[in-house]
Amino acid sequence: MQTLNIGILAHVDAGKTSLTERLLFDHGALDRLGSVDAGDTRTDDGAIERQRGITIRSAVAAFTAHGTQINLIDTPGHSDFIAEVERALEVLDGAVLVLSAVEGVQAQTRVLMRTLRRLGLPTLVFVNKIDRAGARAEGLLADIRRRLTPLVVPLTRVTGIGTPDARVGPCPLDLPAAETLAEVDTGILAAVVDGPEPTPDTLRAALAARTADGSVHPVYFGSALGGQGVAELVGGLVRLLPEPGTAPASEPEPAAPADAAPRGTVFAVRPGPGGERTAYLRLYEGEVTARQRLTFLRREADGRTTEIPGRANRLEVIGRGGPLTGGNIATLTGVAGLRVGDRLGAPPPDRAPRFAPPTLETLARARRPEQAARLRSALLALADQDPLLHARPADDGATALLLYGEVQLEVVAATLAQDFGVEADFEPGRVRLLERPAGTGEAWEELPWLDHTRYWATIGLRVEPGPYGSGGVFTYETELGALPRAFHQAVEDTVHGTLRDGPHGRPVTDYRVTLIRSGFAPPLSTAADFRGLTPIVLRRALARAGTRVYEPYHAFEAEVPPDALAPVTARLASLGAEFKETTGGSTAWVITGELPARHVREAELRLPGLTHGEGVWWSRPSGDRAVRRTARA
Template structure:
């Protein structure tokens, strides 16, 4: 029996969780259908997920069909959790992109399809809710071809659409011939020059082009009523190939989700690409730090139901703390790339006596999820970086329900970044220099690093010249000091090099090196100067023709830079980049300018240098 790891992706309220419940129920994995409305679904098992009726964390559930074990990964649909979706994509063999037959193609649907096509991940499209009033089929297919991808073909037709009598009927494979010819040279040649492709030729081409991500068969059905679901399952097992797995050798895998267990422990979801993991086996995970360093986490896997083999996914309890992104063995080359969050909020305990508990809870959440950046701020507050307001609301509810702490969040503000503008050096000799009184000698050089490198700390001094504890104190203090630059923004893409060092044993201490590093680093950074950057979002907006001019004018007045404009009689699509601080304003004004017909999509996507340099730049 082979294994498939399938992701279910969709916009909010398309029916992802309901489809998961139907698949599990139809194949005997659960004995009753859960409901999002009643809050008793299998995958949305968190109290907050049940209350809000949305998926927040990727969840895994399994069933067996047609001799294949299928692991379903039910992913979030809200745009604030797009990073959670993209992390799950790393471990998938294929995906089911879900649409509502009533709401049709939404902005988030297009975001997801764009990502799936970029990764060339085998993807089937499932049109849900065919039994709801207002459901569409032919019109929706036209929208899919126009707004998602032209390379699709329906594999079923619907009778009685939009009513409780809606049913699906499979279509003959020959109806997909012309669509397949657009992506398969063999089918094109057969249609043009003959002899015509046989049904077997067409089925083979459908499987091959689906597998390479260039073609997307479309299925219709209802997750609640069960119509069309069996056809979807058969297509998943027939058209999506399992990823190649290496059964022997050392185990290799990726942690793609971490969830709290019933007893307060952490449960890690691990996708294994090679080797085998057994109960109580000693494992070593690798973790990449922000400074490029690699740390190792050792422990033993527990609570496995059986040996975990290559290609499979398991939920395991690990005896030491794991977090998303940790790699078992050498990292794979499938890790998705996504921009860090740019919305900053300050969090304080509503009751001052709970300040310590709040800090501990936030650090625990940030340790589980590396995309939540937490750092101390003034007056006992904690600074958090998040993706959006909904994520902030969910985090506040999580603190109350999981940690018993009520917290107040300041309104989110866009977080700017600094980068070194040049090279600067500073040195302090012991026992005092530059007004200091530390038993340490430190010389540092600050210079620009490569874009996207974050922060790098290096040595020009002889290794072993300082005790290890002193080296570590300098490195940690450098990265901590760069959290606040000359304008108060965090510094990124820097390279700091230790160019001089000295100590006096047994007088010198690690505290001397921590204290002096902050002073020398600040002096070197002032001499290097910094440039200030504001984060931007890549955007795509679809508007009716009559609204093209006013929407373009609004975007231009808010600092947008355009990369493309295309369209025709029915709609125009504008793409470009806009400062992150202007996104919310554009979103709020768009409905009035487009009479409610505009569709907006944006996500963090780079930054832009401000015209004014920061203090110290020269």
Template sequence: MHTLNIGILAHVDAGKTSLTERLLFDSGAIDRLGSVDAGDTRTDDGEIERRRGITIRSAVAAFTAGDAQINLIDTPGHSDFIAEVERALEVLDGAVLLLSAVEGVQAQTRVLMRTLRRLRLPTLVFVNKIDRAGARDEDLLDDIRRRLTPYAVPLTRVTDIGTPDARVLAHPLDEEAAGTLAEVDTAVLAALVDGPAPTGQDLRAALAAHTADGTVHPVFFGSALGGQGVTDLVEGLVRLIPRPGARGPGEPREGTVFAVRPGAGGERRVYLRLHEGEVTNRQSLTFLRRESDGRTVEVAARVTGLGVVGRPGDGTLTPGNIAELRGLAAVRVGDRLGQATEHTPQFAAPTLEALVHARHPAQAAPLRSALLALADQDPLLHARPAANGGTALLLYGEVQKEVLAATLVEDFGIEADFAPSRVRFLERPTGSGEAVEEMPWHERTRHWATIGLRVEPGPRGSGGVFTYETELGALPRAFHQAIEDTVHATLLGGPHGREVTDYRVTLIRSGFCAPISTAGDFRGLTPLVLRRALERAGTRVYEPYHAFEAELPLDALAPVTAQLASYGAEFRETTGGRTGWLITGDLPARRVRDVELRLPGLTHGEGVWWSRPSGDRALR
């Protein structure tokens, strides 16, 4: 039996969790359908997920179909938890992109499909809720081809759509499908032009080949709640998603940690997708972690419990499968067996920052420990010390903040107060600058230490990197650590009052006087030298931007574009004109909330707005 790891992706409320429940129920993996409304679904097992009716953490459930075991990875739909989706993408063999036949193509759906196409991940499209009033089929297919992928091939069709009597029938590969396949397959094109016409077998082979390479996207209609069309979707997964290649259990181990979740008694559960080799219980493993400065760190751990997803009692994790591992307290999301690789984020980093304080002062230290534990589960949840005993957090949105507050109470017993979120500006060095302060001690520095530092720009996304040109061992280890820690702490506030990022600081000179010098001398002198070097290097402030999409009624184009322009928007594309307009562009993140408040009035409540972080730009 081979294994397929399939992700279910969609905008919020499209029915991902309901589809997961239906797939598990129809296959016999569970004996009762769970309900999002009732809060008894299998994958949303957290109390907060059940209460809110949304998926927050990627979850894994398995069922069998023929000779295949399918591991379903149910991912969040809310844009505040896009980091969870990113983690899941790294371990998938294929995906199901879910749409609602009523709401149609949403802005979040477009973002997900663009990412899936960029990764060339085999993806099937499932149009859900065909039995709901307002459901569409042909018009929605046109929207899919226009806004998601031009190479959509329907494999099922619907009768009585939009009614409780909606039924799904097979849709043959007809001339329209042949024309779509001809755009990406030269053999089909030649057969259509020169003859003889391609056979059904030719079209099925072309469909399978170009689904596998991520070019063509088969479309299935159905209802997760009613069960219509779900069997066709499963058959499509088994037939069209290629089996993952693996050299076998005798090869060196390679795998990826894509989720970490708390377990009973506080024990962490680590989810590992294995690509090569094998892992057994009680085995000692070495994970590799790529740090922001390019260093590779080894994390040693010993497995104290192993459960292969979908295979109870199997104590050996083999290639292509996922296991829940216990005993790996130091392992984090993104750690790898075999080799550490550079991770290219598929989604932009968060742009909001919020300060959090423990409501009760005695819980200040436990709060920081809890936030660090949560950061192990989500590497994009950055937490750092702030003034007055608080902690600064990077966030995607207000819903994420609300969920964090509830998690702190329910999982850690800590009540926390969050300050209003603010947009996070950054500074980056613009050039290179050096500064040196020499011993002996004198009135100006009052420190028995010699420190020379060079500041220069680092690659985009590298964060802060500290390196040495001095000979290692020339200073006691405690002095070296004091300099490095102080460098990073000092650069949390640059000359313009913003956090400095993407920098490279190099220690170019050092010295001490034994036994007089202490680590405190180096902690005290480092900020003085660093600020002087940074001033000589120069910095520039960068403002975060959001990519936006706005769907507008016909008569709202002029007032909305005028308002967006006044907020500093840069327009990329304006399309439509028959029934409405779609505007895309980029907008300073600090203006997003203003637009959200003004848009209903400018569009008589008919406008639809969506935005997401899209990097930053230098302030003019």
């Protein structure tokens, strides 16, 4: 049986969780419909998700339709969890982007569509809530073409829209559909220009091919609560999306050999009541069986790759029995310490995670001092489950956290209280700055009888810039084996630990540190000597190299009415924005550019007042830039 792994994405309150419940109920996977309002949905299974009515973590549920097993991955909609969305996307075969027929295209909808189109992921659009007052059809299609993508083909149409009697019927593939397809399909273009006119069968084949390569997006109207249009959407998923492992016809690729080594990605991890964690593994090729020994690979933040070995004590394939085969998803336990993003074998081509690291930094302190150790343990445990939540010990019993936004911080606080019984106070968040080496510097210290230091060790280090995004890398010029392994490890670990705070008080990143001299005096030398001397030598080398401080920037897009263009651009300029393009005119202007992350929140808060509530703001991390002042903040 063919399997499709489908992601459901939407802005907050568009109805993606309701659509998931409807799909599962209509195809017999649920015996009753869950309700977001009632807090009894299947995919939002966490207590906090139920209370807040938002999806936080990716969940998987399966049903069968038209001889195909469809695994639904219901992803978060809130912008604070966009990284959670992006890491789920790499395991998908296709996506359904849900819009509300009432609220229409939202800023978060545009963020999601940008991501989907960048990845080339086949995407169907489902316009929900057609039975609600204020729902639109033709006007919304015009908005989709203008604000999301012009390459959409409606496959259903609505009668009685905006009323409880709204119904959905088929929309024929006619000349407008042919003209849309002609923009990305040379065969259809030739038929439209030179004739004869393409037949419906030709148009259907072209639509399937162009949907599969992510260039055209079919649109379906419906209601998740009422069930209208859902059957048509399911038919489109089965008909238009490519089978897992197949490439578009224009990009054929050889099939993997039957005995290929297993290759997959861990895309979600859920803690169990007894502390054991369950990992969700999407397999691309090969086979995994219960009790099989596996070795996962993890790329650490400093650029190193570590191995996580273990045995799949329990393996449950979603929606079916037997071993896990290519294209399917399974839950597994037994491999201790698995995190989201860990790889089994090599990653699939062009599907590496591309999310930016979090930039909001805060300090957490236990409300009750006697719970300080418990709080730190809980936060480190949460960070161990989720690589997009960074936690590390700080001074005075506090724990430093890196997050994406205030809503994520609220969820962390609620999780601490409900799951760990710890109440915490958080300092106001601040934007995290980083340091990078500005040049190359070397330093060394010899054994005591040569230089009168108190450490029985010789260490020489070179510090130099590494490639952007490489994190931290430690290498050797000395002969391997010249030092005992424990001494080597002591130097390497201390280098990475020391560079958590650079000369300007910020973490150092994108560095390359090389051991250029080494020596020891048996039996006097110990690993403690190398741990003690390394920071002294490293800081001296780093001072000679110099560092520059960098602050994160966001790419932004603001859509404003014409009369608000001047005040909005003036405000953005005062906040340090660098403008890229301003387009539009009669109905709205779209301003794009980049802005220091520390001013993004202010820009968001100012926009409604400057635009009489009509402005739309979108932004996301876009790298960082050097700042002129390097004082501690």
